[in-house]
Amino acid sequence: MTSTGRRVAEEPCENCLVGFGAEKIREDFPALQVKVHGKPLVYLDNAATTHKPQVVIDTLTRYYTEENSNVHRGVHLLSQIATQAYESGRTRVRQLLNAAHDREIIFTRGTTEGINLVAQSYGRSRLRAGDEVIISALEHHSNIVPWQMICDEKGAILRVIPMNDAGELLLEEYERLLGDRTKLVAVAYVSNALGTITPIREIIELAHRRGVPVLVDGAQATPHMPVDVRALDCDFYALSGHKLYGPTGIGVLYGKADLLEAMPPYQGGGDMISAVSFEKTVYNALPHKFEAGTPHIAGVIGLAAAIEYVERIGLRQIQAYEADLLAYGTELLSAVPGLRLIGTAKEKAGVLSFVLDGIHAHDVGTILDLEGVAVRAGHHCAMPVMKRFGLSATARASLAFYNTRADIDALVKAIHKAIEVFA
Numbered sequence: 425m426t427s428t429g430r431r432v433a434e435e436p437c438e439n440c441l442v443g444f445g446a447e448k449i450r451e452d453f454p455a456l457q458v459k460v461h462g463k464p465l466v467y468l469d470n471a472a473t474t475h476k477p478q479v480v481i482d483t484l485t486r487y488y489t490e491e492n493s494n495v496h497r498g499v500h501l502l503s504q505i506a507t508q509a510y511e512s513g514r515t516r517v518r519q520l521l522n523a524a525h526d527r528e529i530i531f532t533r534g535t536t537e538g539i540n541l542v543a544q545s546y547g548r549s550r551l552r553a554g555d556e557v558i559i560s561a562l563e564h565h566s567n568i569v570p571w572q573m574i575c576d577e578k579g580a581i582l583r584v585i586p587m588n589d590a591g592e593l594l595l596e597e598y599e600r601l602l603g604d605r606t607k608l609v610a611v612a613y614v615s616n617a618l619g620t621i622t623p624i625r626e627i628i629e630l631a632h633r634r635g636v637p638v639l640v641d642g643a644q645a646t647p648h649m650p651v652d653v654r655a656l657d658c659d660f661y662a663l664s665g666h667k668l669y670g671p672t673g674i675g676v677l678y679g680k681a682d683l684l685e686a687m688p689p690y691q692g693g694g695d696m697i698s699a700v701s702f703e704k705t706v707y708n709a710l711p712h713k714f715e716a717g718t719p720h721i722a723g724v725i726g727l728a729a730a731i732e733y734v735e736r737i738g739l740r741q742i743q744a745y746e747a748d749l750l751a752y753g754t755e756l757l758s759a760v761p762g763l764r765l766i767g768t769a770k771e772k773a774g775v776l777s778f779v780l781d782g783i784h785a786h787d788v789g790t791i792l793d794l795e796g797v798a799v800r801a802g803h804h805c806a807m808p809v810m811k812r813f814g815l816s817a818t819a820r821a822s823l824a825f826y827n828t829r830a831d832i833d834a835l836v837k838a839i840h841k842a843i844e845v846f847a
């Protein structure tokens with residue numbers, strides 16, 4: 425059922441590739457109804473952020489209208505209601521990820537903060553001079569810079585798994601990099617710049633054979649496929665709510681309880697303590713130890729509503745539908761003269777990154793915008809990926825389950841327009 429009460433899974437529709445009605449689902453997203461430059465919006469910038477279904481917007485409004493209060497500290501009714509809603513949001517996330525315990529779910533501002541938390545807490549307490557951290561060539565800056573910062577501080581070394589021309593990680597090279605000095609592996613599940621789905625299970629298994637923990641950057645995976653942190657056996661998993669149809673400013677760090685228990689707090693303040701005196705502070709239990717200060721209560725409640733919405737559609741359905749849409753887009757874009765797809769891995773999710781002969785990506789983005797088609801143009805916070813392909817920028821169309829073949833057709837039409845303008 426959608427927020428408007430329809431059974432999405434059973435509705436026939438023209439654009440429907442795997443049995444759910446994207447056209448109908450679009451009605452749940454008010455932002456998809458707006459016009460840009462007088463044209464209907466074709467929103468293909470979902471890897472940057474997704475639009476919010478009405479049920480998420482209504483949940484936020486209801487919270488601020490009827491329930492607004494601080495959590496964990498009040499005996500009064502509204503505080504109890506807010507605390508209950510906040511903590512049941514944690515349970516909802518735990519279920520989404522199939523984590524074992526609610527206390528393994530830490531609320532953060534987003535993927536970036538989750539990774540920084542692990543770098544500053546786990547990294548600072550475990551890394552010594554000469555130790556090594558392994559990342560990959562396709563990482564977003566937020567899974568590069570936090571590791572550089574802590575490696576610099578500790579005299580540790582950052583190692584990078586290379587990739588081939590399709591944007592696939594080279595597992596043999598990874599195996600060679602793993603060694604006695606490796607203290608942590610941090611790799612994206614899905615690349616935001618290329619769409620590559622990395623062989624994360626193998627990456628985790630190979631690291632675990634050497635007793636090395638693995639952090640998974642799940643920012644781009646969580647919206648597109650079911651994720652099971654226990655089946656993956658990852659040690660940390662970071663995600664962003666705003667890429668999962670939820671509010672901005674809220675994210676999640678999953679960590680195995682034994683690792684989190686042993687880690688020092690990341691920030692100090694209210695809520696993360698159980699007793700404070702000027703002589704000594706006793707830290708709170710998990711997960712509160714890592715949630716200093718008033719949290720983003722509305723964000724958690726909105727994220728829980730988004731997860732419920734997505735789960736009603738079904739992540740398996742979403743995965744199959746988007747795979748079909750991606751294949752359709754790949755076929756159409758490949759046929760455009762002078763267009764080169766960047767990122768042609770066998771396993772991909774949600775991303776069509778491309779360059780056009782003789783036209784800068786920013787110019788492509790501008791012309792597309794005038795046609796109502798929203799894509800991203802630039803380095804996508806992945807400058808090393810651009811460098812690997814000898815580029816400074818690409819144009820990137822990125823998909824969500826509310827996109828349709830008609831959106832892809834509009835994209836292709838607008839690309840032809842750009843070619844015409846710059847001919």
Ligand SMILES: Cc1ncc(COP(=O)(O)O)c(C=O)c1O
Nearest residue numbers: 534535536564566616643644664
């Ligand atoms: C793969 C990947 N990792 C991390 C991030 C950072 O996410 P946020 O800015 O929500 O913290 C992004 C955002 O685009 C991303 O695509």
